[in-house]
Amino acid sequence: MGAESAASETSRPGGPFTLAIDIGGTGLKASVLDIADTMVADRVRVDTTYPMPPDRLVDTLVRLVADLPDFDRVSVGFPGMVRRGVVLSAPHFVAVAGPGSKIDKRLVAAWDHFDLAGALATRLGKPTRVDNDAEVQGAAVVTGQGLELAITLGTGVGTAVFLDGKLQAHLELAQHPLHHDQTYNERIGDAARKKIGKKRWNRRVRKAVATLDALLYPDHVYIGGGNSSRITIDLGDKVTLVDNSAGILGGLRLWEREGA
Helix, strand or coil: CHHHHHHHHHCCCCCEEEEEEEEEECEEEEECCCCCCCCCCCCEECCCCCCCHHHHHHHHHHHHHCCCCCCCEEEEEECCEEEECEEEECCCEEECCCCCCCCCCHHHHHHHHHHHHHHHHHHCCCCCEEEEHHEEEEEEECCCCCCEEEEECCCCCCEEEECCCEEECCCHHCCCEEECCCECCCCCCCCHHHCHHHHHHHHHHHHHHHHHHHHHHHCCEEEECCCHHHHCCCCCCCEEECCCCCHHHHHHHHHCCCCC
16 A cells, blocks of 8 residues: 555544454454544454464454455454564464364464464555454553553453553463462353353452452453453452453554554
8 A cells, every 4th residue: 555545545534444353262353443433333243163273364354354344454452462463372273172172283383473463464455453352452441540450251361451551561361370270261261151150150250350459459450351241249349340342442542552
């Protein structure tokens, strides 16, 4: 895209327009945002299918967004460790049938240091940025005051830490032991919720939030993701439940944070 074309697109009323993609273990979602962080089209969604090697994910995303309005740039939230658009870990997608199933060494190799941002930029023809999904969702809801913790509860568990609105180094806390040798993912992920029931799962969520509070001493905690709506237990005044749409709305923040 030449400089004249880029200037023309950016000058459209409401632009630049951002294609925001939220990659999850159970669903892939996308919409287009204007500069005011408003969706200019209804969100589109398809189920996440397995196995999901990188090339299949890219193909699926390209088909998913084909009928959305024109956009100038792309933001993607990915459930794993991402650095400069390159995937360092993909815990959902290295298993044959999704989280909790057998790990496939070929999938591990395929995802290792896969340049997801580069692959999508090539296929979509627009500049693309990819970050951890919890960080993208957290960017949509934090206030910029003090230390804020964003937690996403979905297929797995995601976390992001912000200090005065600035994203801090990403920690894969979901992979850290929470109870004996069980990780956060194993204790309060979606598979655990389905196995133990809502009441016990809610108690586990309260313990997990208390543990993270003792670890980080955040000024406020935001909990989003598909399973946040299933929280029925009182988590205290420090905790706010946020809508799952934050995974899309945080797409604009990704470009703002990078100083684009």
